[in-house]
Amino acid sequence: MASSRSLALALLFGLLSCYASVVPSLASSHGFLQCLSAAIPKPLLHTQSSPSFTSVLVSSIRNPRLFTPSTVRPLCIVTAINASHVQAAVVCGRRHDVRIRVRSGGHDYEGLSFRSERPEVFAVVDLANLRSVRVNGKAATATVESGATVGELYYAISKVSDRLAFPAGLCPTIGLGGHLSGGGFGMLLRKYGVAADHVLDATLVDANGKLMDKQAMGRDVFWALRGGGGESFGIVLSWKVKLVAIPPKLTMFRVPRSVDEGAVDMLTKWQEIAPALPEDLFIRVVVSKQVAEFQSMYLGTCDTLLPLMRGRFPELRLNRAHCREMTWIQSVPYIYLDSTATVEDILNRTTSMDTFNKATSDFVHRAIARDVWVKIFAWLVKPDAGIMIMDPYGGQIGSLPESATPFPHRAGVLYNIQYMNFWSADTDGSAQTRWLKDFYAFMAPYVSKNPREAYVNYRDLDLGRNVVVGNVTSYTAAKVWGDKYYKGNFKRLAMAKGKVDPHDYFRNEQSIPPLH
Template sequence: MKASRGEGFVLVQFFVFLASVLSVSCSLLVDPAELLLHCLRDYFPKPYPLSGIVYLRNSSSFQPVVQSYARNSRFMSLSNLNPSAVIVAKNEVHVKGTIICSKKISLEIRIRSGGHDSEGLSYVSKLYYAIANATKTYAFPAGVCTTMGAGGHFSGGGYGNLMRKYGLSVDNIIDAKIVNAKGEILDRKSMGEDLFWAIRGGGGASFGVILSWKIKLVLIPEQVTGFSVSKTLEQGATALVGKWQQVADAIDDDLFIRVQISTANGTQRGTKTVQVNFIALFLGQTRRLLSLMSESFPELGLQEKDCIEMSWVESVLFYSRMPNGTSIDFLLQRDLNTKVYFKRKSDFVKEPIPKEGLEAVWEKVIEAGDVWMSWNPFGGMMARVNESDTPFPHRAGIKFMVQYGASWLAQNATKTKLDQIEAIYDAMAPYVSKSPREAFLNYRDLDIGVNSDSKFFKAEVYGSKYFKNNFGRLVRVKAAVDPDNFFKNEQSIPTLSYN
């Protein structure tokens, strides 16, 4: 990784997940996984052994491997995760061979990177750690959740708290390597600009297996500043959110102020209220930040004691609510024993929500109890990139993006939690984008449409929400590079021939 030119190579670890049989002749007496194993033995040369790579259902390691990177407990039972085999690919040959052999015996594959897909359709933040150890003055504009995999995050249009200054991850990718449906390994030059365009925000899993990304690092100061200030309704949170809506997308590009909305205990015993947390990253030092806030958002009352100066990589830990001084080694940790169930949804807001609208939403937040929202301001670079430059179309005219979240620990609470998050989503309907009601691919949401039988008209329902006018171009790219629709899932890009 050469930070001196703001460029670097990132080799993304890939994980190929073989799902249930798509079409295997019923006359076969051999388990399709055994056929796969036989094919792989013939295909893989001797320098690439299968030991520790291929896991069949009769292996004692099968269940732990299947569940190891599944972040959402809603999809961790083997009744939901029902693959014929799991391939833990360690090099390009493993990926290429798996694709060729799966096609040969009619097995469907699913590709898993970090296991973060909110609806479980895909199944270690080493990138930031590597950058931080190489340079103090360069960074990469992507997410702040430390357990994401770069493969899916980048290809879905991943964003983070540098987006107002530098845009999305996909705005800063300069090359990639992908294995296509023919088992060919392609870079930007050999795949062509159409496919390179499609995988930068259109979801790589519809087009192939992403092996690696070449990314452009961005310049940052050695010291950045963060703050986190919380206010309840009783402390004037509604008026502060109203002002935030006016300034957050228009303030200096160096300043990103996220609003996180949740419930808290009220001032009277046994009551609940809404708490709003204003959490920010500023690409500069405290003195200039205070001057900007005094000029643009004095109502928040930000003070020097609220501000923490740190390196950029430490700000990732700050956004993850880790204690000040936590070692960046934390970025290499990954708890594989997750027991959390969760659901995510998304929206885009183009006009400020009026006071009466906020108050109506607050009522639903209090009723729901454990559902939260994260409002992320746009403007800056997000408004300067044309919506057709990448498949991610939510650019100029968007004030902020909404993430809805619910997490719980017990399976029997699932329906209640899903109903609660839906109630808040419904309450927000009058105030978000319409025709279509836009959505963010990386906050995967099967509620907005499912295409289990590869029909174009079904895919168009969710495709128009995720990609707007870019959906048509994505379909044309899909038809050109994967006409047999080998790479598919419940919300993948279809081909026109599947009607």
């Protein structure tokens, strides 16, 4: 043990000596590791000198853009298997002035769950082994640990009932901890709102290492957890959620239409009718180059869908050959993976590290004119162009007030846009990120304003970064990005942070600042 610690300290010395004024001392880092070693079994503690360190670190990195030789790596990773390990990490961190970052599925778009943009010493608590899912079919509830994936929750529900579901995201490898912390939505959005709307309780480790449930944490902190972003208020170990009703069979379709086939007119029409359709029908669009693919879930049969589409959206020219009737659980791989994928494929946690990406988002309140769509398609055929993914709102998402949860994007929103671009390791990505930045600027007149809204689960550090003043995150600086994600809810989030973490122990480049 002594030689292992010595090697770990030697690896850290170069970093710590360069940044002695802004990071804990070598002695405090040593003390932190000793504290953890006394409280956590050795196989669960991965220091930088451990043979397992790199493999554990990259185990759920979803974007190689965020893992380069210059990435500031954690002092150690704690692969907790019970609450006491998480509590020990927090207690040791507070005692020795080492901050904690928390990773559930690793999908944070800027990698803030496992890396720092600042030269600091920090540790990662990885929740991937805290992944149990318990479904109560009679009560229509599930208790799910934060390290479980969306796919694992969906699969567990399907094993209990074909009449129950959960309205979370499409990507099955997303960790539930981060997903619920930001809101979370998928193809049941218009029928049931965001995933965070259905959280009944949560178990939180606060900045003092204490375990809290809904009653102990209080109304304001419980409100903040359900959409206020991960890693600001503590570490949520598990969630109790309310499941929702679905029919035993539903109808899916994926219909691609090119510009030559009328995609411009279809999108012009879609953006007005999609949010106004019956809430059982959800039609999203993925636009790439000259093609718009309309992807749909209908909570009913093809026989009832076809006349509805003929009456409300005849431009799409949907016919019976497009319909795919299936169970809800079968719809998950159908949309996100491909038509040949099986239900068991949604349990696969691995993700390719071959493709780099960058993303940002917008919300649209007023329909975009046809001539602008022509210009949008011109942007999408430029060299190094990315894609647009658009999810319609309306229905139940707008039935709650903006203050119901921290997720404020509700009534009045027509749809959300996610812009993404991709590149491989043989290019530096500068052309792709420049296209994304320029296209985002082009879209400014046609999307929400004052603030220009964004979705926190599509995190983008270009919207703003925190500034630390006197060892506490500046509320004024954070408000720059905070108003975009949370609108009028940002101040209440900061006040909740002031109650549960007044000294700002849990923080990153876009964490909620404490307001007293």
